Amino acid sequence: MNGTPAATDGTMDDFQHVTVIGAGVIGASWTALFLANGLTVTVNDPLPDVAQRTREQLREALPALRALGLPTADLDRALRFEADLGRALADADVVQENGPERLDFKQDLFARIEQAAHPNTLLLSSTSGIRATAMARAMKEPGRLVIGHPFNPPHLVPLVEVVPGERTDPDTVARAVAFYTALGKKPQVLHKEVPGFVANRLQAAFFREAVNLVHEGVVTERELDDIVTSSLGLRWAVAGPFLSFHLGGGPGGLPHFLQHLGPALEDLWRDLGAPTLDGATIELLSGQADFGATIEELESARDEAQLRVMRALGGG
């Protein structure tokens, strides 16, 4: 997917020390990716068992990192844990923040980060739900903060949505893009802040109709999943929705497609469902949530298949 060589790109020189704030699932996955790219990582998390949990997740990420062609020997030599925020930030070139998704918490956190970090430290938040504009409100220099929202798990899936706030400095955006690109990711800068950014909004739209179709008894969850993996998923792994319809329009491309099939598409739009996730619906959906193996087995099978697809497409 991405031809940029990880770690060998010169731009990584500016990003040798990363401080990961909050080592839940996302923070630990970022940590694994940073370490495998030769960076040193300081993890800042108040939980007493953070070192043990992070090392465990690091071990779980090793097969994927290896399959991505990254070195995985002695990764935790470059890993340390520091519960004091000020000390954790002392050497940071980059901060990747993954704390609780509460506005007041993040506003306060970034005001403190700003005070403790070097003036040049790149400040990135993994938030999936809070705008940089709001998050930076208590900062003296809000231009330093930008959102770098990964698609889970960050060590595996290429996309990072880079979402500037109203006051984010263009140079901060450029440095975020350079950092993620050097890591072998596919950063995409959004032009506006909208709730859910782009990928999660598209996913939500898709899932709403998926819930509707299962709720209406048209298909089961597993049948719907099979339909997706044998059609739309395969297609969208290689061509997004606009290119797909461009190629569906014959020689006239997307303009012809929209003129010709637009009315049928609008008819479908009017017919789409608008389910709610009330108790009965959650019960129905939960009752079908049998995917034939344990979560660990399913996850490792998925990640392995994902890596095969990425290699087939020339990434990883």
Add this chain to the structure above:
Amino acid sequence: MNGTPAATDGTMDDFQHVTVIGAGVIGASWTALFLANGLTVTVNDPLPDVAQRTREQLREALPALRALGLPTADLDRALRFEADLGRALADADVVQENGPERLDFKQDLFARIEQAAHPNTLLLSSTSGIRATAMARAMKEPGRLVIGHPFNPPHLVPLVEVVPGERTDPDTVARAVAFYTALGKKPQVLHKEVPGFVANRLQAAFFREAVNLVHEGVVTERELDDIVTSSLGLRWAVAGPFLSFHLGGGPGGLPHFLQHLGPALEDLWRDLGAPTLDGATIELLSGQADFGATIEELESARDEAQLRVMRALGGG
């Protein structure tokens, strides 16, 4: 994707002669797949240049058929053209119909097909928009007709949605599934007739929000496509939306995910756009429809990448 060996499966013995009615893009693609699976095909289409156009599309499908591991030598030895419907149906074990998407046309056509074909001929329609219940209304034995709706192009993408009408015979459904399975496809039987069936409804829901995000200036078409191919597309090629959220829920799986993230999902649902495809919107979308290469180049690059992904996943 599908472990069933094409053409070597015994069930193909019942389906040696296929009559393809209507040889547009879909009909010609089916024809290529049937021929490469060793079947004989009679094409029935009133257009005077149908033989030339079909042979041209057959040639264009050869690289994909070869990549799927199917024999491609002398395919048109088993291909004939017959403009008279009665004569075209004389030897048919299966009919795959791809005529104009007009209810009156198809009702009349299937009444005539029923009269001319053997009583045991399997009757399949590629329609993407008309219910079997309505289409079979003028038939004496509506139980013989079932929809076999492919995802374009049928010779490449595995999914076939098998959609019975209210009066479709269960044996007809079973034979349709056996036929498509023997061809190496992934048939999926739907439990209810709904407009657009499943894949096109999900695609429509996704595209509606894609149009909204481009219309609102959050991303361009190419940026949105890049976001999809580097995240959701990769993911849904290997795990559908329900399994994906099952694995996103931690040890508690989908039930935990829905309890925990359901409210945030419902917030996003409320915020999704509801664009219309009016003239100005079509103009905006058409103006961005520059994908950096000709449609032929883009299509062949997409098909090649698609085949690499399918091989990586063990299909094709």
